[in-house]
Amino acid sequence: MSVKGNSVYDFIIQQIKMGDIVPGQTLTERAIANEIGVSRTPIREAFKKLIEQGLMEYEPHKGVKVTLYSKEKIEDLYEIRELLEGLSVGRIAESHSAEDIKLLENYIELAEKEAEQGSLIRLSEINSEFHNTLARLSGNHYLLEIMSDLQMQISLLMSQSLSNKGRPYENIQEHRMIINAIKTGDKSLAEETAKFHVRKSRDNILLKIKGD
Structure with a gap:
């Protein structure tokens, strides 16, 4: 090679x-x-x-x-991610355009296609793109910078999480819930929906490493 x-x-x-x-x-x-x-x-x-x-x-x-991620490392990483994702999505709920929503919904369509084909690597990449876009749409440069630094670690862990049976479709549904919460314009609802998604992702990763 x-x-x-x-x-x-x-x-x-x-x-x-x-x-x-x-x-x-x-x-x-x-x-x-x-x-x-x-x-x-x-x-x-x-x-x-x-x-x-x-x-x-x-x-x-x-x-x-x-890097071998211990339970403690994963919990620490996802504690920070939960705060940042909540902040990102809350800010987007307060100020977003129809184009922003269309962009996010496009990731849902792409993810559904890859999930049907069983392409977990591409699905993980789309997942990262979705979350990077949320950080960018927040309009906070420093938040985007911090999330970019964390995203590679998160994406590799997500590759493990998405291999759990049924998780790809759950993940897509949670992304759809985030978009719907943003559409309402309710900052608190959007923040909590994003945090719920992060906690679910964390729990699936912990389940995966426990099984391994």
Whole structure:
């Protein structure tokens, strides 16, 4: 297999999402270089980026380890996400356009199509795009920046959550509930609907890691 330098990061992310590289697994520059046919420099750069994003941890004299999320780490991450998602959706409920609603509803249509085809990786990507769009539509630059930093960790955890039986369709329905709450213009309702969705996502991830 040959992967261009700029794609090393994407290759590793894809392998994690597919389950070919698993949480807790140690990776070395040499092993990756042999597998994908690139020099160690782009691999080192990819590792650095993954560590900065919290997706990997440096192990002295060993290499890097894919972050293994404990119950406590997941709860901490989703506690922050719940607050941010509630803030985003509440702000959108107070001020949104017909175009904003149409954009969000388009993600529902895309997700339904991928769910029918059983494409969990693409479904996870659409999920991330939906939530990134919520952060952007909030109009708060700092909120968008913080959510962007967290989103990659969340998206990898979501890949696990969406593999639970029936969860893809539940997730889509919860997204639809968020959009409907936004349409009402009721800030409190929108905030609570978003927070409910985040708690459900958290519970499904915890269920998945418990089962594993």
